[in-house]
Amino acid sequence: MTTKIIHFTVNGRLEQAEFGAECSAADVKDLFRAAAEAGPHHILKLYNTNGGVVNISPQLEANTRDSHYRLEVVASDLKGVGMPSEIDKMECRLSHLESKVIEGVGKTPDIICDLHSQVESFKKKLESVAHLSWMGLFREDADQHLAKFSPKPGAPQLSMEEEHQLVHTKFLNMSSLQVTEEVRELLKSPIFDNWQWEEAEMLVLLQVMFTDLEFLTALHIELAILQNFLFEVYRHYNSIPFHNFRHCFCVTQMMYGLIWLTELRSKLSSADLLIMLTSALCHDLDHPGYNNVYQINAQTDLALRYNDISPLENHHCAMAFRILSKPECNILKNLTVDQYKHIRGGMIKCILATDMARHNEILNRFKVIQPVFDFGNKEHKEVLMKIMVKVSDISNEARPMAVAEPWLDCLLQEFFNQSDTEKLQGLPVTPFMDRDKVSKPSSQTNFIRFVLLPLFSELTKLFPCLEQHILEPVRHALEYYSELERASRDTGGVDEP
Ligand code: LUO
Ligand code: ZN
Secondary structure, three states: OOEEEEEEEEOOEEEEEEEEOOOOHHHHHHHHHHHOOOOOOEEEEEEOOOOOEEOOOOOOOOOOOOOOEEEEEEEOOOOOOOOOHHHHHHHHHHHHHHHHHHHHHOOOOHHHHHHHHHHHHHHHHHHHHHOOHHHOOOOOOHHHHHHOOOOOOOOOOOOHHHHHHHHHHHHHHHHOOOOOHHHHHHOOOOOOOHHHOOHHHHHHHHHHHHHHOOHHHHOOOOHHHHHHHHHHHHHOOOOOOOOOHHHHHHHHHHHHHHHHHOOHHHOOOHHHHHHHHHHHHHOOOOOOOOOHHHHHHOOOHHHHHOOOOOHHHHHHHHHHHHHHOOHHHOOOOOOOHHHHHHHHHHHHHHHHOOOHHHHHHHHHHHHHHHHHOOOOOHHHHHHHHHHHHHHHHOOHHHOOHHHHHHHHHHHHHHHHHHHHHHHHHOOOOOHHHOOOOOOHHHHHHHHHHHHHHHHHHHHHHHOOOHHHHHHHHHHHHHHHHHHHHHHHHHHOOOOOO
């Protein structure tokens, strides 16, 4: 009897389902329902690596970990914020019935009162599970993420303050809940799927990262202060297609994974690890969606304030320390003056190092010291920490294609917004940002070949275990985009941007 093995992620954890050819469609559906801990009324959606929905049946194609499916649990009624429409309709019908009965007999019979109280208690039950959003009830994926930037006319939009308040409430409600062991483990891996998680859940996962690296005990950080800090950082990322809070989470999660994979906890101090993780978290704070070239050409306030020297990165770093200057957010407040100076100096170096105009300067310095790297040498450690933040910042292609590819669409949307503005303002336009010139495959193959592979290869020389975790996936991505490039050349068609 041949069994089929299906790899898939659900609620952020990697699972595999095994079933024989004799299994019925109902059996296979029940198998996935059980894995997702979904109830009978939940809707299951299975996505393949191209983001297409596939039918959950015995005919499912067997796959591998790298080409795993993604299982979504969509609660039939709990989607969206607030009470589901079914409950509202029920209440409306009940009130209509009540008014009819009162017309007839002049008063509200007990049975109607009972029905009202039953509806009320059911509403309370629903509210009590709403915070368990990470069971898959309020999932956002790349399309929903991008859809935010073209809201449906007439659809009710929460104001930014209301949105932030909602996220804050959910974050604090969920932060006391235990994250499953599977999610904890997956959080340390580059295959973690950021699209599975809504913003409040990402805040909880960031709290888990700071906790599991033992920063709270080693650096005397109070949990409430950390939560205030994380929420303030979240609040200061803008709702733009790429350089948003989800990008911040991705970069921080990759940094977290690299720290575990390279076993840096045994080679660097807690203060140095905190510098790297907090730099990753803050490295794009308040990014406006327009890069340094635009800031300088348009002579914006930032360019004027920072004299055209890495205006964005200087701003991101200044925003981080403006948040840290608030006592209720100052995770560094229980440190000695020397510790504070060391961490501040390290964060300034690491955040400023994310300016891609300095890419070759920093990589060439690392290439010189890597063969003779010495963890006792202060300058060596500083260059490594810059490299780690840089690698985390541009590491999307080290993730599974289903996770990475939507990020390129988000990036190009942000780049096109900028080049459209530059054209309107008569400013120079960077070719790889011009929607009339750029092709997604060729821009990406160049980026992977000339930026990612040299950088990732150099880091892998110092930490050989990274070969399988980040270098191999990037090589696959290069093959993928090269294939797309060949296909678009052969068809002579214009690449879809
Ligand atoms: C590298 C970069 C700079 C600013 C904003 C985003 C990015 N990232 C990427 N750019 N981050 C990840 C990625 C990615 O996967 N692909 C690209 N591709 C193109 C658009 C590219 O070539 N970007 C690029 C290359 C070099 C550079 O400065 C040397 C700046 C941008
Ligand atoms: Zn970034």
